[in-house]
Structure formats: structure tokens, C-alpha cells
Amino acid sequence: MQTKTKGWGDPLWMAPIFMIVVLTGPLIAGLAGVLLPAVGFFPSLGGEQFTLNYLHAVTQKPGFWHSVNLSIWIGLATTLISLVLVTSFFASQWGSSSFRTISRFISPLMSVPHAAAAFGFAFLIAPSGWLVRLFSPWATGFTHPPDWLIINDPIGNALLFGLVLKEIPFLFLVGLAASSQINVDERLKVARSLGYGRVWSWFTAVFPSFYKQMRLPIYAVIAFSSSVVDVALILGPNFPAMLPVQLLRWMNDPELEMRFVAAAGAVWQLGATLTALLIWRVGEAIVGYVGRRASVNGERHKSDAWFRFGSASAMSMMVVVFIMSLIILLIWSIAGFWQFPHILPANFTLSRWMSNGPTLWVPITNAIKIGITSTLFSVVLTVACLENEYRRNIEFTPSALRILYLPLIVPQVAFLFGISVFLVRYGLDGSFWPVAMAHTIFVLPYVFLSLAAPYRNYDQRYLRVAASLGTTQNRALFAVRLPMMLKPILLAAALGIAISIAQYLPTLLIGAGRVPTITTEAVALAAGGDRRLIGVYALVQMLLPAIGFVVAAMVPRLAFPNKKYFR
Secondary structure, three states: OOOOOOOOOOHHHHHHHHHHHHHHHHHHHHHHHHHHHHOOEEHHHOEEOOOOHHHHHHHHOOOHHHHHHHHHHHHHHHHHHHHHHHHHHHHHHOOOHHHHHHHHHHHHHHOOOHHHHHHHHHHHHOOOOHHHHHOOOOOOOOOOOOOOOOOOOOOOHHHHHHHHHHHHHHHHHHHHHHHOOOOHHHHHHHHHHOOOOHHHHHHHHHHHHHHHHHHHHHHHHHHHHHHOOHHHHHHOOOOOOOHHHHHHHHHOOOOOOHHHHHHHHHHHHHHHHHHHHHHHHHHHHHHHHHHHHHHOOOOOOOOOHHHHHHHHHHHHHHHHHHHHHHHHHHHHHOEOOOOOOOOOOOOEOOHHHHHHHHHHHHHHHHHHHHHHHHHHHHHHHHHHHHHHHHHOOOOOOHHHHHHHHHHHHOOHHHHHHHHHHHHHHOOOOOOHHHHHHHHHHHHHHHHHHHHHHHHHOOOOHHHHHHHHOOOOHHHHHHHHHHHHOHHHHHHHHHHHHHHHHHOOHHHHHHHOOOOOOHHHHHHHHHHOOOHHHHHHHHHHHHHHHHHHHHHHHHHHHHHOOOOHHHO
């Protein structure tokens, strides 16, 4: 009985090639569109001679080097703190009831867009925020908000901890996926049988393989944190700002000469991110050497109760802070008169929702249409690639995985500006389809990574039974495999829509400001001081992905209520 296709008659063989083109083509074009103006070649603006003047001129901008250092510092510190917290919690609580409890909270938090989380965190830690109100005046003595610079501080501490708050759920879920591939329980049993303490067993027997599985996602966190724009606009320093924020301002400058400067700055941003990755890589080597020495010195480190308590407390505190940040968004969206230091408003009102309902319609519909389009394309291409992998018995190589992560590791601002240059050149900017295709670049990796494991772990005996009854492979795919995999497919689609809704820079640059979504409109409100209006927009931005996950969980149960594989 033949279940595999070896020939070239099946058109699915083109799916991996098409995926590579989708992921790398815009990157190459975008980087070219940045590098050429950076060295003076931009004929549309009169740049017809190559020169390094712009690469030098951008370094003379006030605060440039501070912005570069800030980008590197934020990228490295965010990743280090997030990784330490997640790894420590895994090492100390693996298999415990607290681990299962935190896991249930972490998954929904992953779907919250960065901008919504940043707004909630800002409302929580501001001098007039909820935390200060909770302790005032009985503990602090404050009857007026203190004159503290917390949000937009020059060092970027608010930005740092806001990013840590959002990256912990991502690394946590990546860690769960990595743990499922390395047989953690068996490794721990062997280490514990040799007398090692619970935490030290995890670090010596599990962590090396665990980290190897997480390396590419960690690099993606470094790249994102060092080049983030939307969260930096909300929480980050202003004068000088992080380099990607400066680049956005230069790109929007009415002086056309600044386009060359912005392109040169994008090259420096790429260099800053590569520098952060290089520093991290050196750190990996140092930690690896120290870890190998420590693992063979004979120490068992059994006294780890303090470490387990500290890691569980730290993770629990991060989850509580995250949830409080989301609650305060809801409160501000319906708050009436709210005087400091009252913990709650004097009254609640839906006036902001009622007055802004009509203006919300266009951003919401744009976000949904773009999300569905980019996600549908990504799901179809992912299924085609995975089905081709099954039919041809192909292994997914590490090199292919690197290509998948490439759009997540290269800073968005370093190539999206170049793509926008090409689109402007051919009059394609500011329309729906280019924005949807730009979102696909970032949605596709997440959809593939989410769907790959369930697809590969599917029980192939169902397909063998179908084949024994004379069913073709294509019919078995649509009549057997896909209906049975409806739940993971819809969950991957919900994740894709959540990623699309959270995209700020692709929407802004490729859409040229003419394709507003709920995210671009919410971030635009950061410059204002209307917390109630910000609460409305941020809450809507948060609810859209949540609705997608609820639908993804309910539809399979409603469509096939008696099927065991949907429980």
C-alpha cells in the first residue's frame, strides 16, 4: 500500500519554495531598499552617486550614540531578565502544581498585543497610577501624584520592564515546546538518582538541551527588543529616544533629504541588533564554559528551597502585575471622575465607548480583514508545506528553521523602510493588499511553528485506513486529516490573527498612514493624555485576539460535539 509520493507530479513540492520566497524575498528587497539610499543612491530624490556621507552624517545627530547604546542595552537586558525568570521557574517548579497553575495563566497573556500591555503597565506604574493609589495616602502620605519620572525615563527602565512583562509569556510557551522534545522527566530522574538537588539537576541535565531548542526564539527576542517601536513610543525615553523611534521620525520628516539619513540610520540599527546578538553569543560561550566546569566539580547543591521560593514568587508577581495592567485598562475605559488618591473612580460611565464607537469601526474592520487575509494565506501555505513534508518523507532541517525565524531576527525597521521605498516608487503604498502581505511575513513563522507539531504527531493510521479503502491522498487530506485537525488549525489561525493585530510598524510604513488599524490608532494616542480614550482603544485591541481564541476553542466542539479528539 503506497502512502508516500516520490515523484514531481504533485504540485505540493512547490510549497516550500514558495514559502522561502515569501519569507526571504521581502527581506532581500527591503534591505536593498535601505542600503542603496544609505550610500546615496536614490534616483527618485536626486541621489545618483554613491557616497558614505549619510552614514557619517547620521552619527552627528544629537543623542545618536545614546540611542544606539540604549537599543543594545534594552535588547540584551530584556532577553536576559526574561530568560532568567523563565528558566529559574522551570528549574524550580517543573511538574509542580504551581507550574501547572502559572501555565494556565501564561497562555492567554501571550495573545495580548504589546501596545495594549504597555498602556496597561503605564497606567499601573505612573506617578498617578494604580500602584501609587493603592498605597496612598495611608502608606505614602501622598495626597497628590509625586513628581517622579517613571514613564519615559532616560535610562529606559519602564520600557525594559514593560518588554520583560510581555516577553516572559512568549519564552514560557517556547520553553514548554522545547521541553516536550527533550524528555525532561527522564533526565531529571537520572540526575536526582545521583544525588543532585532539584534545581541543580535541571540546570545540569536539562538546561543545555533546553537552551539549544530555544536559541532561535531567544535571538528573535533580542532583535525585537532592540528595535521595538510601538512599546518604545509608549514607555521609552523621548529625548533622545531609542534608535528605531528616531528612525521613524526621520522617515516621516517633510524634508526629503532626511530619507537618506533615515536609511543610513536603519543600517546602523541593523548593526546595533547584530552587535547585541554578537554580545549574547559571546555570553553563551562564557556561560557554557562556566557551566561545564560547575557541573563536574562534584557539588550536589541540595539546599535550594530559597531558590525555589524566590523563582516562584518572581513569576507569580509578574503574572499578577500583567493581570493588574489589563484590569486597569478596563477601569480607565469606563471611568468617570477619578481623583487622586482614590483607588476607584467616583462613578463609571460608558460615554467614551458611546462617543467613539463610530470612529472605532474602520480601524477594527481593517485589523480584522488584514488579520484574516494574512492568516488564511499563512495557514494554507503551512498546511501545504507540512503535507509535502509528509508525502515525501522529508525532514525539516535546522537550516530551514533558520529561514523561518529570519523575519523575526532581522529588525523590522531595517527592511520595512526599504520595502516602502519600492512600493512608493511603483505607486503601491497605502493600500490593503501590500499591508496584508507585509503582515504575512511575520504571521507565517508563528502559524507554522504552532501547527507543525500537531501536524507531525497526527496518527497516520487514519490515513492508512483511508488509503486501504481506495481514497486518494488529496481526498484523505480534506476528508480525514484536516477535519480531525480542525482544533489545532483554528488555534494556529487565532495566533496568526493575534500577531497580525499587534503589528504596528508594518501597518504604518507599508500602509503610509492610509490603512488605519486599532493598533496604529491606539499607539497614536500615546502622545495625548486622555487615559479613558486610550483605555477604550487598548481594550479593544486586547479583546480582538481573545475573541479569536475563544472562537477557535468553541467551533470544533460545536461542529463535532461527539468527537474525542476535540475534547
